[in-house]
Amino acid sequence: MSASDVTLPAPAAQDLLGLPAPAFHLAMLVLAAAAFGFILWKRARLLLQGAPDPRLDRIGTRLARLLFLGFGQARQPRYPAAGVLHILIFAGFLILSLRSLTLLGEGFSAGFALPGLAGRAGAAYASLKDWTALVVLACCVVAAVRRALFAPARYHDRHARKSHAREAYVILGLISLLMVADALYEGAALAGSGGAGPRLPLASAAALCLGGLPDAALGVLHLSAFWIHNAALLFFLCYLPVSKHFHVITSLPNVFLLDLRAGGAVKPPRHGAVDQGAAEALGVGRLEGFTWKHLLDFYTCTDCGRCSDQCPAYATGTLLSPRMISIKCRDLAYQCFPLLGATVPPEERPALVGDVIAAGEIWSCTTCGACEEVCPVLIEYVDKIVDLRRFLVDQGDVPPSLQKPLAALEKHGNPYGKMARKRGDWAGGGEEGGSGVRVLKEGESADLLFFTDSCVAYDPRLQRIGQALGALFGAAGLDCGTLGKDEVDSGHEARRMGEEGLFETLRDKNLEALGRRTFARLVTADPHAMSALKNDGYGLAQPILHHSQLLAELLAAGRLVPGPLGDERVYTFHDPCYLGRHNGEFAAPRAVLSALPGLRLVEMARARSRSFCCGGGSLYLFSEVECEARMGELRLCMAEEAGAQVIVTACPFCLLNLEDAIKTSGREGRMEVLDLAELVVRSLNRGVVG
Amino acid sequence: MRKILVVAEMGRAGPDDSAFELAAAARAAGKALGEHRVAAAVFGRGVAEAARGLAPWFDDVFVFDDPQLEIPDGEAWRALLALLIARERPLLTLIAHSNHGMDYAPALAGQAGTPLVCDCVALEVRDGRLFAVRSVYGGKLNARVSVALGDAGCMATLRPGAFPAAPAPQGAGAAIHAEAVPAALTPRRRCLGTVAPEPGAVDITQSAVLVAVGRGIEEEENLGIIHSLAEALRADVACSRPVVDKKWLPRSRQVGTSGVTVKPKVYLAIGISGSFQHMGGVKGGPFIAAINKDPAAPIFSVADVGIVGDLFELVPLLEEKVRELKG
Amino acid sequence: MEIIVCVKRVPDVAEVEVEVDRSGRALERQDLAYGINEWDNFAIEAAVSLVEAHGGRSTAVTVGGPEDEEVLRRALAMGVNEALHLCDPAFAGADAHGVALLLQRAIAARPFDLVLTGAISSDQRNGQVGGMLAALLGIPQVALATELKVENGRAVVRHEVEGGLERVVELDLPALVSVQTGINEPRYVSVRGIRKVADQAIPVLDAASLGLDAAQAQALLAQVRIEELFLPQRGKGAEMLEGSDEEKVLKLIERLRERGGL
Known part of the structure; x- marks a missing residue:
């Protein structure tokens, strides 16, 4: 704007309603600033009452992420x-x-x-x-x-x-x-x-x-x-x-205040509390129970619907729509903390859990993280769901179907209720025909410790993953041991189901068992276990690997020499949520696949960080949610669309769910699901034969 | 003379099958005791005729015929049996391990001060003791227990179906004793009515025999053969998840980790592969029979007996044979 | 309202291959996990929710060794107000009648309106304690309850009878109700919930405090003797029935008949 061109009167030079324009303008500005300040202050009151949440560490990283x-x-x-x-x-x-x-x-x-x-x-x-x-x-x-x-279609939420x-x-x-x-x-x-x-x-x-x-x-x-x-x-x-355009103001701060903890981590019940169990009630049962940052998330939601569009629970017709968690909580916040008038006292409000958010929504989440991955303004959902579950667990309000595996975890250390003594049986006890994985007694050592976790330890189908890995480690000349009956469940699912106390008990038992053996590295075939061991406060000094990472290393080093598969079928890789999205490992399984000669590999449209949950997350391997379609079957359709007949995965939960989906959808003989380790064994055997 | 008392339950059309099973068990026990009399106690309204029908199997029949007994009420039976036992002092009292039996037998034993052995599948009398085999720890083990046949006598409830029913013995019938029934039998427990389960909402968790159908049934229209087989077997229909997913049967019929947990005595799995999610809902160690076209179906590793074959041939044939057998 | 709920700690053998110990009369206890008897869990929930609705106090009672205290803690965590532990080496080997006798001695000394028990215990599966206890206490009782309400000083109970039918009975209080699974949805007990009641005092009653002479207790409490435990005969894997379709079906009918399926 070049002032010299102006032939028309400048706004500042004119009187308005008898006032000089600057005075009028000032009045307008002051009024607007007062109104804006008032509204922000009213909105901030709730944030000030929220639970603590330290978000000002690693400023440099935050600024970089903000940029x-x-x-x-x-x-x-x-x-x-x-x-x-x-x-x-x-x-x-x-x-x-x-x-x-x-x-x-x-x-x-x-x-x-x-x-x-x-x-x-x-x-x-x-x-x-x-x-x-x-x-x-x-x-x-x-x-x-x-x-x-x-x-x-995502603009309209069926629960809205x-x-x-x-x-x-x-x-x-x-x-x-x-x-x-x-x-x-x-x-x-x-x-x-x-x-x-x-x-x-x-x-x-x-x-x-x-x-x-x-x-x-x-x-x-x-x-x-x-x-x-x-x-x-x-x-x-x-x-x-x-309005929903509060995000214009809050989204940049919200991005700056993002969660910088490791991908698969779950927030502690209360940040900064020395004794997590000391609180009168655990978890989030009312609005102020959320951390201030989680409350800011509600203000920040733009209602774009991308979270629900990516959510497998929404896609399969469960009660859950992550977007509605934000929208309903924001509506509740505006209702209980109105701009005009007093704050509604807690006893007169609708119950956060029950009236506003149904228990069915809270239990439908597989914690796959697809919603968080896609949210443009970095709203967090998994932590909120876990906090809401913690509240339900603390109240004793857990669906009977989930009580069974939780009780079994407490009593037996595994969700099946199988005997602890049998936990190491899959390894074959070092006998002829055994897996090559030794059961380590207290005080013994091995280069590599194989953490089986419950699924691979007990499920007959999944034991084959452990045995395949044992064979591979043997072929690569690795000295590998496992904890046997002294191992208990990693507690990954217990924690995500909101049973924090149970998780702590399980973690402490494992730490005791691990502490009594010497090993240089730890490997597991279960991404959930890997994530728990890395991110849930185990605090182990040794490197923790997923078997895809170790297999990639062994193949790259030439310690495993695969042969041609001689299979004309097309393969695709299904990224397990807790390997890929939550822990950022997309490359290692693909490195393994590309090292296998003659493998025809395609990618699904929803691959890597956009992967679609198999439906086995949380404890849903043991108790399915009520839904219209099955996540596993939807995933098979995606693989078919990509032209694949074999789905390779690297997670026992995925394997079981996708295999079950093949059965329930009548695709037997047309599709196959394999664990990465099983595929490498096949290829290795061909190599020997060839 | 040693007396053995049998409590005969009445069905809609005369004595229940269990009455004849108890009679046989009583006779077998009596043989070991030497000289003995086997008596039956019968309760109801207008049961005199049915009681006479029982006569060939027993030496005495005590008939409690009273309007108060129209509905079999556990507390009423307990009150009358306590009086009868105090008078007759039987060495052994045998009761059917039915829901009804479970309602009054323990309280009766408590009141009469006699030991009780429940849910027996085998009985033996020797060395002045009653030996019984019962199923414990969820059917995973059997226990042989014993109790002295002392002055106070002894009671046992017998699992229906576990003892062969007695054929009618030849010879003289029993003496029929009409027993007086005092007024106000159960002043502190009153029956308000009987509730039939809502139509359609069958509670399969309580079923003794289940015919479970899986994906092998292929089409909704084919469910008819399953329903009529279940009817012939007097069983309830259960199913695996795919059948519910397709909304062919309500969720209340689904057995498995995502459905309900059942504990039948007999589980007939038809066209069910036997996934762990499904079998996770079958508890209590039932007798499992499986029909599947796939010889490698996992169901065969958990079943007791299996048939590899086409269920569309086998199921109607099975129904036909069952109906022939039941007349 | 004063409610007494009788509970038992049992081994969880659902997914476990059980073994008999060297005595041949007991379960090999090593490696077994224990917990609340499933039926009792429903009884506790019924007690807690009745007190929630009507006020009063609920007390959980068990007969057992020191290790059995854990089920009382669990009951407390579920919301039972008090617990009572009948514990004495002399109680070992008590049969159902013996347990009922001990319970009767403990309960009769206290005020009570309602006694709840599970219908059966998953270990011995006798289903006796409730009925015997009622008889010993001289109160009316009902077994296999699937619904329980208390109104106007009476318990209105729906219970299972034959043929899939249910009957509704009304009992004057005090009364005993033994409950069937499914009567309610028992609340979950979290590990934290158990920790919260870890310090609550649980009175222990021994033989003397129940007026029993320890020397005579055995004869009184253990009339039914366990002679042996053994595995029921069962083959591994299905017995495959062969022959023509008709032969297969007839063989199947034969098997079904043996197992009470006809």
């Missing part, structure tokens, strides 16, 4: 159409924020310019912002048309009780109004001066429309557009925290 995920909008392109629109509008916001400040300044002094935006830089910025405004306006139109005519579409249109309208008002403000000036051109496309277009109007009319329009723009801007500011 990449926040300003960089790195997760937006996962949904290309909406993502590109959002990136454009977001970039527009950043660019136009300077323009907004300038216009606020112009209310006080004619020809106001931000420091550094005078002269040539100012002219360049004027052009940039005008092009930006044009793009943003176009995006708003496209977004509105898309929402009205081509809305993606009301639509936020109206809010979306209001916001799109407000943004458009800002763009148009500024265009008219500038256009009126341009129309008077004749300075239109491609340098200022939107303003020039406005000027073109206004051409021929008398100067007086242009003056009035110029002034009106200015005041409308600034009024709309201030209204917009105050409207944000009462």
